Ligand SMILES: C[C@H](O)[C@H](O)CC(=O)C(=O)O
C-alpha cells in the first residue's frame with residue numbers, strides 16, 4: 001500500500017519569554033500564589049514569605065515550535081526556560097527534523113533514551129514534554145482535528161472543574177465543584193503555624209458550607225508526622241484531600257501517610273513525578289488515591305496516556321495538574337479523569353482569567369465551573385501563540 005504523503009518536520013525552535021504563565025509563577029507582587037505558601041524552603045525564615053525569593057520563577061517559560069515542510073506550525077508552552085531551550089535545540093531537535101510527524105512513539109522513545117544518562121525526570125523530561133505537546137499540536141493542525149479526537153475522542157460532553165487558589169469561597173460562587181487552598185504554614189512555624197492552618201480551614205469551611213470540596217495543596221512542605229497530625233485535625237472540617245504533602249522522592253513516606261490519614265480522606269500527589277516508571281512506583285507502593293501528572297512536565301501527552309493506563313488498571317483517578325488546554329484535551333477522553341483542575345491566576349483570586357496569559361490566544365476558560373468539549377473543537381490544542389511578546393531564542397541551530 002502506498003503511504004499517504006504527509007509533510008515532514010522542517011524545523012524545531014525553542015524560545016523563552018518572561019512574565020505571566022501559570023507555572024512556575026512569574027507573577028507580580030501581591031499575587032496569592034506567592035504569599036507565604038509553605039514549601040520545603042520554609043525551614044529557612046528568609047525564604048518563607050515568597051517562593052520567588054528562592055527562585056521558583058528562575059527558569060521561566062519555554063515555548064517550542066515545530067514547523068512542517070508546508071509551513072504549518074505546532075507549538076506548546078511549558079516551563080524550563082533557557083536550559084530547556086538548549087536541550088530542545090542542541091539535543092532533541094535531531095530526532096524530529098526530517099522525520100514524519102506521525103511517528104510520535106519513536107520520537108518520544110529516542111528523546112527519552114538519548115537523554116537518559118543525564119535526564120529521566122525534572123528539567124529534561126520537562127523539555128521532552130514541551131516538544132511532545134508541540135508535536136501533537138502540529139499533528140492536529142496538519143490533520144485539522146482537535147487533539148482530543150487524536151486521543152480516541154471525548155467520553156463526555158463537558159469538563160467540570162475545581163479551582164486552586166486562596167479563595168475557595170469565591171470559587172464556590174463562580175460555580176466550581178471545589179476549592180484547593182495553598183497551605184500557608186510549614187513545620188518550621190511550629191504549633192502556632194499548625195493552629196493557624198487549621199483556623200484557616202475552619203474559617204473557609206464556615207464560609208462554603210458542609211458540602212463544597214475543600215482540599216489542601218502542601219507543595220512538598222511537610223514530613224509524615226506533621227502531615228498525619230494535620231490530616232487528623234483537618235478531618236473534622238471535612239478536608240477532601242491532602243496534596244503533595246511530602247517530598248516527591250519519599251515514596252515510602254507517602255505510603256505511610258496514606259495508611260495514617262482518616263478514612264475517606266484522599267492522599268494525592270504526582271505533579272512533580274515523571275514518566276510511566278515514576279508513576280508505577282506511586283501506584284504499586286499505594287502512595288496515593290489520585291495521581292496528578294502535569295502534562296507539560298511528566299513526558300507530554302504521549303507519556304500521559306501510558307501513565308493513565310497504569311492508573312486505570314489499578315482503579316485510580318488521574319486528575320492532571322492544572323495546565324489548561326494541554327490537559328483538557330486528555331481529560332475529555334478518559335473515564336478515570338472525571339474532573340479537572342483550574343489554577344486561578346487572578347491575583348485575588350476573585351475572577352476567572354486564562355491560565356496561560358499572555359502567551360496563549362484563544363485559551364478557553366470554565367464558565368460556571370464547566371467547559372463544553374465543543375470549546376476544544378479546533379485544530380491541535382485549539383490555541384494560538386501570542387506573537388506580540390518579547391521572545392528570545394538563545395540556542396538557534
Ligand atoms: C498553589 C500551589 O502551591 C502550586 O503553585 C500549584 C499546585 O501545586 C497545584 O495547582 O496543584
Ligand SMILES: [Mg+2]
Pocket residue numbers: 217219243244271321
Ligand atoms: Mg499541587
